[in-house]
Amino acid sequence: MTHWFKRQMFRPVFTVVAFFAVIAIFFYGSIGWTFIMSLTKSTLIPRYDFVGFDQYVELMDNKRWIVSCINMVVFGLLFIIGSLILGSILAILLDRGIAGEGAFRTIFLYPLAISLIVTGLGWRWLLDPSIGIQAMVRDMGWDNFVFDWLTQPDRAIYTLVIASIWRSAGLVMIIVLAGLRSVDGDLWKAIRMENVPVWRAYVQVIFPGMRPVFASCIVLLMSEVIRGYDLIVAMTNGGPGISTEMPAKFAVDFFFARMNLSLASAASILMLLLSLLMLAPYLYSEFRRRD
Amino acid sequence: MYNISLSKIKKSYGDLTILHSVDMEIEEGEFIVILGSSGCGKSTLLNIVAGLDTCDTGRIMIGEKDVTDLEPSDRDLSMVFQSYALFPSMTVKRNLSFGMEIARVPKAEREAKVAHVAKLLQIDNLLDRKPSQLSGGQRQRVAIGRALVRSTGVCLFDEPLSNLDAKLRTETRVELKKLHSDLGFTMLYVTHDQVEAMTMADRVAVMNKGRVEQFAPPQDIYEKPANLFVASFVGSPVINQIEGTLGADGVFDTGETRIDLGGYDFDHGKPEAQDAVLAVRCEDIDIVSPEEGHITADLDFVELLGADALAWVVYHGKRLSVRMSVDAARALPKHVGLRFVLPKASVFSAKTEQRL
Amino acid sequence: MSSPSNTTTMPLAAKIGLYAFLIASALFFLAPLIVIVINSVKPMADIRSGSLLSLPSEITFEPWRIAWSSACTGLDCSGIRPGLMNSILITVPSVIISVLAGALNGYALAQWRARFADWLMLLILIGLFVPYQAMLYPTVKMLSGMGIFRSYWGIIFVHVVYGLPYTTLLFRNFYVGVPDEISRAARMEGATFLRTFWSVILPISTNIIVVVAILQFTGIWNDYLLGLIFAGNDNMPMTVQLTNIVNNSRGAAEPNVNMAAALLAAIPTLVVYFISGRYFVRGIATGAVKG
Numbered sequence: 001m002t003h004w005f006k007r008q009m010f011r012p013v014f015t016v017v018a019f020f021a022v023i024a025i026f027f028y029g030s031i032g033w034t035f036i037m038s039l040t041k042s043t044l045i046p047r048y049d050f051v052g053f054d055q056y057v058e059l060m061d062n063k064r065w066i067v068s069c070i071n072m073v074v075f076g077l078l079f080i081i082g083s084l085i086l087g088s089i090l091a092i093l094l095d096r097g098i099a100g101e102g103a104f105r106t107i108f109l110y111p112l113a114i115s116l117i118v119t120g121l122g123w124r125w126l127l128d129p130s131i132g133i134q135a136m137v138r139d140m141g142w143d144n145f146v147f148d149w150l151t152q153p154d155r156a157i158y159t160l161v162i163a164s165i166w167r168s169a170g171l172v173m174i175i176v177l178a179g180l181r182s183v184d185g186d187l188w189k190a191i192r193m194e195n196v197p198v199w200r201a202y203v204q205v206i207f208p209g210m211r212p213v214f215a216s217c218i219v220l221l222m223s224e225v226i227r228g229y230d231l232i233v234a235m236t237n238g239g240p241g242i243s244t245e246m247p248a249k250f251a252v253d254f255f256f257a258r259m260n261l262s263l264a265s266a267a268s269i270l271m272l273l274l275s276l277l278m279l280a281p282y283l284y285s286e287f288r289r290r291d
Numbered sequence: 292m293y294n295i296s297l298s299k300i301k302k303s304y305g306d307l308t309i310l311h312s313v314d315m316e317i318e319e320g321e322f323i324v325i326l327g328s329s330g331c332g333k334s335t336l337l338n339i340v341a342g343l344d345t346c347d348t349g350r351i352m353i354g355e356k357d358v359t360d361l362e363p364s365d366r367d368l369s370m371v372f373q374s375y376a377l378f379p380s381m382t383v384k385r386n387l388s389f390g391m392e393i394a395r396v397p398k399a400e401r402e403a404k405v406a407h408v409a410k411l412l413q414i415d416n417l418l419d420r421k422p423s424q425l426s427g428g429q430r431q432r433v434a435i436g437r438a439l440v441r442s443t444g445v446c447l448f449d450e451p452l453s454n455l456d457a458k459l460r461t462e463t464r465v466e467l468k469k470l471h472s473d474l475g476f477t478m479l480y481v482t483h484d485q486v487e488a489m490t491m492a493d494r495v496a497v498m499n500k501g502r503v504e505q506f507a508p509p510q511d512i513y514e515k516p517a518n519l520f521v522a523s524f525v526g527s528p529v530i531n532q533i534e535g536t537l538g539a540d541g542v543f544d545t546g547e548t549r550i551d552l553g554g555y556d557f558d559h560g561k562p563e564a565q566d567a568v569l570a571v572r573c574e575d576i577d578i579v580s581p582e583e584g585h586i587t588a589d590l591d592f593v594e595l596l597g598a599d600a601l602a603w604v605v606y607h608g609k610r611l612s613v614r615m616s617v618d619a620a621r622a623l624p625k626h627v628g629l630r631f632v633l634p635k636a637s638v639f640s641a642k643t644e645q646r647l
Numbered sequence: 648m649s650s651p652s653n654t655t656t657m658p659l660a661a662k663i664g665l666y667a668f669l670i671a672s673a674l675f676f677l678a679p680l681i682v683i684v685i686n687s688v689k690p691m692a693d694i695r696s697g698s699l700l701s702l703p704s705e706i707t708f709e710p711w712r713i714a715w716s717s718a719c720t721g722l723d724c725s726g727i728r729p730g731l732m733n734s735i736l737i738t739v740p741s742v743i744i745s746v747l748a749g750a751l752n753g754y755a756l757a758q759w760r761a762r763f764a765d766w767l768m769l770l771i772l773i774g775l776f777v778p779y780q781a782m783l784y785p786t787v788k789m790l791s792g793m794g795i796f797r798s799y800w801g802i803i804f805v806h807v808v809y810g811l812p813y814t815t816l817l818f819r820n821f822y823v824g825v826p827d828e829i830s831r832a833a834r835m836e837g838a839t840f841l842r843t844f845w846s847v848i849l850p851i852s853t854n855i856i857v858v859v860a861i862l863q864f865t866g867i868w869n870d871y872l873l874g875l876i877f878a879g880n881d882n883m884p885m886t887v888q889l890t891n892i893v894n895n896s897r898g899a900a901e902p903n904v905n906m907a908a909a910l911l912a913a914i915p916t917l918v919v920y921f922i923s924g925r926y927f928v929r930g931i932a933t934g935a936v937k938g
Contacts, residue, residue, distance in 0.1 A: 003360040009839045010362060012755035019752040019815070020767060026789070026808050027774045030782035037784070046788075086672075093669055096657075106924060107673045110680075112931065113920035115869030117886045118913045121893060122679040125686075125902060131694070139701065166676065174931055223776045230871045234890060251780035256876065261784065268780040275776050283772060287765070305762075343831050364837030376828035380850030389846070390836030441836070 031272065038265035046261060055266035065267065068245045075157055075164075075246070076225035082165045083221055084214065087172025092202060094173070095180045105177075109170040116167070120234025123163040124150065153243035156236055160244060163235060168224065172217050179213035180206065212285075219282045226275050247271050293354035293367065293445050293477055294319045295340065300349035302335055302501075309335045310346070310501045322471050322478045324488040324509075327498035328524070334449060336498070337481045341370050341447050353445060364390070368445035369438035373453055375430045377422040383409075383433050384418040390441045408440045428459045435467075439474075448480040452487065464490055485525050489513065497521050514635065519644040522570050522637055528601065530570045530637075531611040533586070537567035537638065537647070545569075547607070550585045554633035557647055566641035573601065573612040575632040578619065584628020593620045604629070687711065687907040694902055710901070714908035720891035727908045730888030734868055734915075736799070737884055741806040742863045746856055748807060749814025754844050756815065757822035758830060774812035779872060782809075787876065797879030805877045806867050814859055821855040822848070858930035861923050865916050885912045 008014055041051050059065045090108055094101050111119065126132045129148040137145040149155035183206055191201045207214070229248040236244040247267060254264035295317040302310040309332045317323050327333040338344035340351060342363035351359045358366045377386050384405060385392075391401045409415040412432045422430055431451065438446050451467075452460045468491050471478055482488060488495045489509045496506040497520075505517040516522035522530050535545040541561050543550045550569070581587045588604035588611065600620035602613045604627060613629065638647045657665070686694065687710055689703040716726040756764070786805065787796060795801035825848070833843040849856075874884040883891075889912045893905045920927050 006362060007360075009841075010834050012758040012840055015751055015755035015840070016759050016767075019755065019811070020770075022808060022811065023770065023774060026786060027777060027782060027812075028770070030785035030789075031777065033785035033788075034781050089668070090672060093665055096665070098665065098669070104669055104673060105928070106921070107676050109928065109931075110917065110920055111676065113865055113916040113927070114913050115871065115886055115916070117869070117871050117890060118909045119679075121889070121905070121909050122683055125906065126679055126682055131902060136701070166679070170676070171931060174928055219776075227778050230886075233871070248778060248780055251778075252783070252872065255780070255784050264780075265784070268778065268783075271778045272781040275778055276773065279773070279776050283769065286772070287769070341835065343834065362837070363835045370832070370835050372828040372832055374826050374828050376826065376832035378829065378833065378847045380847070389833075389838070393837045393842065437832075437836075 031269075034265045035269050037262055038269050040262050042261040042265075044259045044261070051262075055262045056270070058263060059266055059270070062263075064242050064245055065247070065250055067242050068247045068250045071157055071244060072225060072228075072246050075160055075228075076222065078158070078161045079164045079168070079225060080218060080221045082161060083168045083172050084217060086165060086169040087217070088176050088207075090169065090173040091176035091180060094177055105174070108173055111167040112170055114167070116230035117234045119163055119167050120231045123159065123166070124235045127159050127162075150236070151240060153240045156240060156244045160231060160235060163231060164224075164228075167231075168221060171220065175213060175217050176210070179210045183209070215282055215285070219279065222278045223275065226271055226278070293443075295445065295477060295479065296350075296352040297336075297340070298350050298352075300336065300339060300346045300351070302332075302339065302344070302346050308501055310339075312349070313501075313503055315496060315503065315506065317477060317479065320475045320477055322468075322491055322493045323480065323496065324492035324494075325479070325481045325496045325498055326483070326485060326488040326525075328483055331498045332501040333481045333483075333498045337447055337449055337479065340479060341368065342366050364394075366445075367443045368447060369442040370447040370449065371434045371438045371451045373450040375422075375434040375451075375454070377430055377433055377437070379422055382419050382421060383414065383425070386422070386433060387418075387437050387440050390437070394441075404440050408436045411439070412436045427455055428463070431455060431459075431463060435470075442476065444475075445477045445479070448478065448482075450482050451480075452482070453484070467491060485527075488525075497524060499524070515646070516570075516637055517646050519568060519570070519639045522639070526572060528573060528612045530572055531576070532609075533569045533571075533606070533611075534641065535567060535569065537562065537565055539564045543567065543569055543638070545586060545607075548586055550631070550633075552633060552638065555636060555638060556634065557638075559647075562640075562647045567647065568639045568641055568644075569631075570637045570639060571631045572635070573614040575635040576611070576613045577630045577632070578602070578613060578615060578623065579628045579630045581626055581628040584630050587626065587628050590623050590625055590627060593623065595620065683906045683910060686903050687714075687910055689903050691901060691903060710903035710907040711911075713901075713904045714892070714911060718892045718904055718908060719895055720888055721895060727885060727888055727892060727911050730883060730885035731911065733878070733882050733888075734885040737802055737806070737874070737878065737882065738864060738867045741803045741810075741867050742860055744803065745807045745810045745814050745863050746860050748811060749859060750818045750849060750852060750856065751844060752811065752815040753818025753820075754822050754848055755840075756819045757825070758827075758840075771812045771816055775816065779809070783876065790877065797877065799879075799882050802874060802878040802882060802884075805873050806870070809873065810863060810866070814863065817859050817862075818852075818855060821852065825851070854926075857923070857926050861919060861927055862930045864919060865927075868916050 036048070037046055038055055039050050039052060040046070040048055041054070042048075090104075094104060098104070127147070127150040129135065129146075129151060132147075134145060134147040137147070150159050187205070187209075188201075191205060196205070227248055228246055229252060232238060232244055232246055232249050238245040238249055248271065251264045251267040251271065254260045254267065295315075297313060297315040297317075300310055300313040302308075313332075313336060315323075325333045325336065335344060339346045342358065342361060342365075346359070349359070350357060353366055353368065356367075363370075377383075378389065381389060387405045387408065388401045391404065396404075405418070406415070409418055412435060414429065414432050414436055417425060417429060417433070422433070425433065431454075434451070452463055455463060464487060471491075480487075480491065492509050494507060495509050495512050497504045497512060499520050505512055505521045507515075507517075512521060512525055516525065516530075519532075523532070533545055535543050537543050537552075539561070541552050541555075541557075543552050586606055588606040591603045591605050591610060594601040594603070595617055600615055600617045602615060602620050602623055603610050604613065605611075606629075611629070639645060640647055685703060688706045688708060690705060690707050690709070693701065693704050714727055716728055717724055718726045756768075790796040790801050790804070793801075795804060829847060830843055833847045838846065868884075869886065870884065871886040871890070874882075874887050878884060878887070889908050892908050
């Protein structure tokens with residue numbers, strides 16, 4: 001026994017166990033607890049009288065939840081596709097040995113250092129019809145110019161897309177650029193020998209070989225979409241009306257402001273399931289690759 | 292200085308058995324080389340002796356002490372690693388004294404020991420450098436120094452020369468051997484390089500698939516391999532093998548010619564009739580006229596190696612190698628006879644692959 | 648690293664197009680920052696008469712002064728200064744502790760070879776993508792139980808724990824590349840696991856420590872949600888105070904003060920970004936390729 005104990009002093013097991021205890025309690029314990037609450041009818045405080053999946057059924061009848069989900073899908077698709085396209089284009093251009101690469105990279109990447117709160121506020125001001133771009137263009141003489149998406153219920157969601165792409169395109173760029181830089185130089189020599197046009201080389205040869213790179217980009221961006229909270233709070237606060245509400249905000253509002261614990265819990269669990277669903281192919285390939 | 296005794300060491304990971312009951316008695320002050328290809332279990336065995344790995348069953352004795360359950364640092368031994376494993380953030384001096392620092396050896400004693408070993412290995416001018424500022428050979432010396440400074444007489448080496456270039460490897464080999472004879476430490480040295488095994492070892496343990504195939508002085512391993520595996524693993528080019536049947540009368544029948552093994556010293560008297568393999572090293576074959584040879588063969592091609600030459604001949608669709616002088620190789624006819632130096636040949640049972 | 652082809656071999660038209668696109672993109676990325684900087688030094692009169700994009704008639708640092716020390720968040724009118732202090736007091740210890748914890752756990756995990764180690768890696772990987780919403784409420788309850796909900800140490804605790812999967816994984820991936828023989832050599836010398844970590848491993852981890860520290864600094868400094876819920880009124884970080892100031896003065900509408908406040912909130916991470924550019928980029932690239 002003393003031998004055993006002494007041996008453990010030289011091994012990582014104690015540290016691993018302590019670490020996983022923390023993860024187990026604060027991550028998986030919390031998730032379990034949230035799940036249990038989602039099966040109850042708790043409002044202000046947790047009460048453990050179980051009602052099965054009633055809260056999930058209720059969510060499906062909740063207009064704000066449905067709108068949130070639709071918003072997330074629309075926002076997510078546009079944001080991810082937009083970021084991937086802009087980021088990839090910038091990466092390709094930067095990879096062509098241009099002058100001032102470092103300066104451009106610095107400019108494209110700095111939004112990542114800025115909080116989503118400041119990002120949201122900045123774009124809110126810029127897109128505010130009374131003081132932002134619309135006002136400027138009108139000042140310049142086009143009195144009828146209209147750019148008021150921020151205040152239009154059916155357009156406001158696109159302003160969130162613009163701000164998000166602004167913040168995350170640099171992330172895609174830097175990851176794709178790292179991928180491009182690790183492409184075997186001989187491959188480019190072969191492409192030049194075969195006289196393949198550059199754009200075809202990228203679309204048909206280089207990018208298909210970088211599938212894991214794009215996969216990690218997409219996973220990162222998706223996780224941002226599902227977690228997205230700060231930007232909405234700072235930029236539209238869900239409005240006008242409920243036109244830019246999203247699940248993450250729905251859950252936080254119902255946990256802390258509207259005090260409907262079980263409904264918020266059900267929403268959170270659905271968000272978690274969605275995350276895992278999105279993540280599953282990535283995790284699967286990740287683990288298969290390791291074997 | 293201690294002897295080391297390993298008895299019935301077994302190790303497996305799940306269904307994969309790494310070591311099948313290894314026994315080994317190592318005398319005090321011996322230089323033992325464990326030789327084998329990668330995956331044969333030699334490094335696992337060394338790690339188990341070091342205490343970095345545990346065995347499933349079996350006991351390890353170092354001197355009079357049963358160390359099976361002890362921590363590496365409590366086993367009175369030290370180790371040199373393949374990649375040297377110097378602590379990158381520490382100076383050479385601190386690398387050498389770190390273990391003593393942990394063992395709370397007084398500072399004066401630490402400094403004295405470091406100075407002594409540094410002088411012995413001629414690294415005293417490097418003491419204030421970081422490992423990244425050293426050449427491969429210098430790192431190697433520091434790694435050996437770290438092993439010596441704390442050592443009470445047992446040193447383990449895990450392929451310590453494999454990261455050096457060929458020239459440096461030869462030099463270090465000689466130095467290690469000299470160090471061993473000066474200090475008289477018990478050394479256990481793992482390698483896949485048979486030249487290292489042949490030149491340095493007092494005894495070599497040839498390992499294959501988790502078993503010790505033969506444990507004997509290097510010349511015995513070369514001349515009297517215990518089985519077909521050892522015969523073909525040791526020596527370059529690979530030992531020539533001729534298949535046939537061995538009669539009760541001691542005559543080896545290749546199917547084409549009959550060779551009387553009268554000059555061969557069987558291990559356990561004359562064996563019974565069976566299928567067998569006659570194995571002969573390339574330097575134990577003489578080229579003669581076709582009529583005088585034990586067998587006849589056709590010349591395929593000749594490799595001139597500088598000091599001598601290898602003639603490759605074809606016998607029954609199989610290539611055999613014959614070592615000879617360059618001049619003789621140049622004058623070879625197309626059709627030759629081969630005559631074996633039978634006392635130096637080996638005969639193995641085709642079934643058990645053991646030496647007869 | 649071989650560039651596909653460089654600009655010297657490119658036709659002039661293509662070259663112009665390439666730079667035009669890059670410069671246009673650079674303007675898109677810089678625009679919000681430029682607008683905010685310009686307007687933060689504009690007198691209020693200019694803003695009332697023109698749009699955000701007109702140049703100031705005179706440069707004044709009055710908005711900065713107000714934002715710093717006398718802008719109002721509700722009833723309290725002491726500017727964003729307390730928020731800055733709170734953010735520093737929260738971020739610095741959180742970063743230090745989470746770097747140390749991540750390094751220790753990452754090293755332990757890299758050293759640990761058990762059959763189910765892969766499954767625990769999966770648990771951590773999932774932990775990276777769990778939406779906070781699925782953990783928030785139980786964490787509130789657990790911290791209340793520990794008596795540190797809405798307290799200084801409570802918010803630090805949450806930052807460290809919620810950051811654990813990320814920091815641990817980054818360090819683990821680094822330590823997997825450190826030759827195992829170094830750890831084994833230390834064990835031969837009699838160093839325990841913790842001693843090896845402290846004396847041998849930590850001193851060779853400078854690069855990854857800087858990377859993780861920068862990522863954690865940016866993440867924690869920019870955090871809004873956790874600060875809002877767990878910090879308590881006396882420890883509200885800058886992001887929360889910024890939104891309070893902006894939303895409070897919405898009626899009074901003093902955009903120049905708000906923008907100065909936003910800049911004050913963004914400056915620390917921007918400074919870190921510009922100073923540590925190379926590490927920041929490397930951090931994002933390594934952090935992105937998880938697993």
